Amino acid sequence: MAATDGAAPPPRSRRFRRRLRTRIILSFLLLGTGLTALFAFLTDYSRQRVESQLVEDVMNKNIDEFARLYYLDPSRNPELPVQQMRAWVYPADRFDRVRQEYPEWARLPNGNHTITNIGPDGESFPYRLAVRKTPDTWFFLAYDMSQATRGEAQLKRALIASILLFSALSLLIGWWSASRVMRPVTDLAARLRAYRGSSQPKRLATHFPEDEVGQLAEALDDYSIRLTEVVQRDREFNADVSHELRTPLAVIKGAVELLLSRPELDERTRARLQRIQRAEQQCSDLIGSLLLLSRNERGQGRSDVAKVAEQLLDSHRAQLGGKPLELRLEGEPGVVVVAPEAALSVALGNLVGNAVKYTPQGEVVVRLLSDAVEVVDSGPGLSEEDAAGLFRRGYRGTHAGHSQGAGIGLSIVSRLCDLYGWEVSVRPRTDGEHGVVAALAFGPSAEPETGDAAG
Numbered sequence: 001m002a003a004t005d006g007a008a009p010p011p012r013s014r015r016f017r018r019r020l021r022t023r024i025i026l027s028f029l030l031l032g033t034g035l036t037a038l039f040a041f042l043t044d045y046s047r048q049r050v051e052s053q054l055v056e057d058v059m060n061k062n063i064d065e066f067a068r069l070y071y072l073d074p075s076r077n078p079e080l081p082v083q084q085m086r087a088w089v090y091p092a093d094r095f096d097r098v099r100q101e102y103p104e105w106a107r108l109p110n111g112n113h114t115i116t117n118i119g120p121d122g123e124s125f126p127y128r129l130a131v132r133k134t135p136d137t138w139f140f141l142a143y144d145m146s147q148a149t150r151g152e153a154q155l156k157r158a159l160i161a162s163i164l165l166f167s168a169l170s171l172l173i174g175w176w177s178a179s180r181v182m183r184p185v186t187d188l189a190a191r192l193r194a195y196r197g198s199s200q201p202k203r204l205a206t207h208f209p210e211d212e213v214g215q216l217a218e219a220l221d222d223y224s225i226r227l228t229e230v231v232q233r234d235r236e237f238n239a240d241v242s243h244e245l246r247t248p249l250a251v252i253k254g255a256v257e258l259l260l261s262r263p264e265l266d267e268r269t270r271a272r273l274q275r276i277q278r279a280e281q282q283c284s285d286l287i288g289s290l291l292l293l294s295r296n297e298r299g300q301g302r303s304d305v306a307k308v309a310e311q312l313l314d315s316h317r318a319q320l321g322g323k324p325l326e327l328r329l330e331g332e333p334g335v336v337v338v339a340p341e342a343a344l345s346v347a348l349g350n351l352v353g354n355a356v357k358y359t360p361q362g363e364v365v366v367r368l369l370s371d372a373v374e375v376v377d378s379g380p381g382l383s384e385e386d387a388a389g390l391f392r393r394g395y396r397g398t399h400a401g402h403s404q405g406a407g408i409g410l411s412i413v414s415r416l417c418d419l420y421g422w423e424v425s426v427r428p429r430t431d432g433e434h435g436v437v438a439a440l441a442f443g444p445s446a447e448p449e450t451g452d453a454a455g
Contacts, residue, residue: 021178021179021182022178024174024177024178024181024182025171025174025175025178026174027174028170028171028173028174028175028177028178029167029170029171029174031170032166032167032169032170032171032173032174033163033166033167033170035166036162036163036166036167036170037163040159040160040162040163043155043159044155044156044159047152047155048152051148055112055128055143055145055148056112058143059085059112059128059130059141059143060112060130062085062087062130062141063087063130063132063139063141064132066078066087066089066139066141067089067132067137067139070089070137070139074091077089085141085142085143085144086141086142087139087140087141087142088139088140088141088142089137089138089139089140090137090138090140091136091137092135092136092137095138098138102140105129105131105140108129108131109131109133110131110132110133111130111131112128112129112130112131113128113129113131114126114127114128114129114145115127115128115129125144125145125146126145126146126149127142127143127144127145127146128142128143128145129141129142129143130142130143184208184211184213185213187207187208188204188208188213188216188217188220191204191207192204192220201224201228203221204217204218204220204221205217205218205221239291245283245287246284246287249280249283249284249287252276252280253277253280253284256273256276256277256280257277259273260273260274260277271318274318275315275318275319278311278314278315278318279315282315282345282349284342285341285342285343285345285346285349286342286346288340288342288343289342289343289346289412289416290412292343292419293412293415293416293419298339298419298420299339299340299342299343300340301338301339301340301341302336302337302338302339303336303337303339303340303341303343303344304333304335304336305333305335305336305337305344305348305368305373305442306329306331306333306334306335306368307333308341308344308345308348309329309348309352309366309368309373310329311345312345312348312349312352312366313327313328313329313352313366316352316353316356319356320356323360323361324360324361324362325356325359325360325361325362325363325364326362326363326364327356327363327364327366328363328364328365328366329365329366329368330365330366330367330368331367331368331369332368333368335368335369335370335371335373335442335447336447337442337445337447338445338447339420339445343416343419343420346412346413346416347412347413347416347417347422347424347440348366348373348375348440350409350410350412350413351375351413351424351438351440352364352366352375353409354409354410354438355375355376355377355379355436355438356377358377358379358380359377359378359379359435360379361378362377362378362379362435363377363378364376364377364378365377371441371442371443372439372440372441372442373439373440373442374437374438374439374440375437375438375439375440376429376435376436376437376438377435377436378433378434378435379434379435379436380434381428381429381434381435381436382426382427382428382436410424413440417440420445421443421444421445422440422441422442422443422445423439423440423441423443424438424439424440424441425438425439425441426438426439427439
């Protein structure tokens with residue numbers, strides 16, 4: 001059994017996708033937050049640059065003025081008219097005092113420096129210190145930065161509050177914009193869901209303006225019309241083919257029954273007529289099942305699994321043509337499936353047919369279980385390539401060779417299982433023997449037989 005079986009193809013991995021509405025809201029939020037944060041950063045950076053430059057200019061001018069006033073009258077310490085500033089001047093004979101009282105000042109070169117000290121209350125306070133050193137005089141000008149630091153902290157708090165405020169505003173605007181943008185799309189999706197199952201869906205474009213959503217609705221209308229026409233033609237074709245094929249099949253059935261009623265028939269002729277009769281029944285079952293599949297409708301009825309399996313094995317025994325292959329049925333009968341015999345015969349028949357076709361010698365065993373049936377063969381087994389292409393329409397296995405077949409049997413089985421809620425699976429044998437185990441599980445549709453057998 002080659003192209004027949006493996007496990008059902010694994011479901012495609014679903015990537016996590018955010019809803020379009022969420023993506024629009026997040027875009028507004030990120031844009032608003034990002035722009036506000038960038039503006040806040042640039043504002044704070046510019047403030048620091050401007051403030052530093054202004055302080056530098058003020059301190060340079062004041063210390064130069066302080067030195068000029070000192071040289072005009074070295075007998076007294078000049079006074080500075082600027083608040084938050086304090087100046088010191090030390091002649092050469094007092095340089096050692098600076099090194100003792102302010103050792104960090106003594107080590108500083110000329111220029112402006114930022115220094116942080118601890119005050120009497122234990123809190124740190126920053127200040128800027130301008131240093132001008134000459135061989136005979138040292139000048140120091142300190143500028144208290146405490147007020148500027150407090151202002152900087154207040155500005156940062158205001159900027160952070162602005163970022164939070166504008167982020168919330170961006171979120172609100174994004175939510176409102178997403179609602180406005182997605183409302184037509186949501187309406188379109190709701191109308192599509194409302195038309196689900198309708199054979200004549202109404203036009204969508206008439207409910208939307210001539211914008212992008214309106215163009216999408218118009219394209220969906222065009223697609224719906226073409227798809228409806230294709231489905232209608234397919235249904236009409238299936239119905240016509242079913243009707244036209246049933247007539248010659250009925251003629252064949254009647255002729256075979258008439259010939260079988262003759263008592264003078266020899267056993268060889270009778271066996272051939274019975275083979276024709278079984279082929280006619282299989283063809284009728286296949287036509288009925290395909291017609292139900294095309295309509296996506298379940299047929300009514302109850303089927304005895306053991307009875308159908310025995311009929312299929314009898315039919316294939318007559319077609320072995322001397323092939324060294326044993327066909328047998330195992331398990332206890334009594335399982336009834338809520339489905340017509342035609343559907344069960346097509347589904348199980350394809351599994352048995354594949355097992356017989358791809359097993360050159362040995363045995364094919366149909367094993368009856370409580371809610372399933374297994375077809376076990378002793379063929380060449382299942383390759384990885386065949387397992388990957390399992391149930392794909394048109395696929396023929398690596399062991400198919402020049403055998404007849406279009407590779408659609410298992411595709412029909414898969415569609416029947418979807419229609420009736422069954423499960424089909426194929427796996428290699430685990431008992432150490434070559435071959436494949438094809439299982440058809442009926443699930444809730446299987447029930448133990450009560451009373452007379454259903455058919």
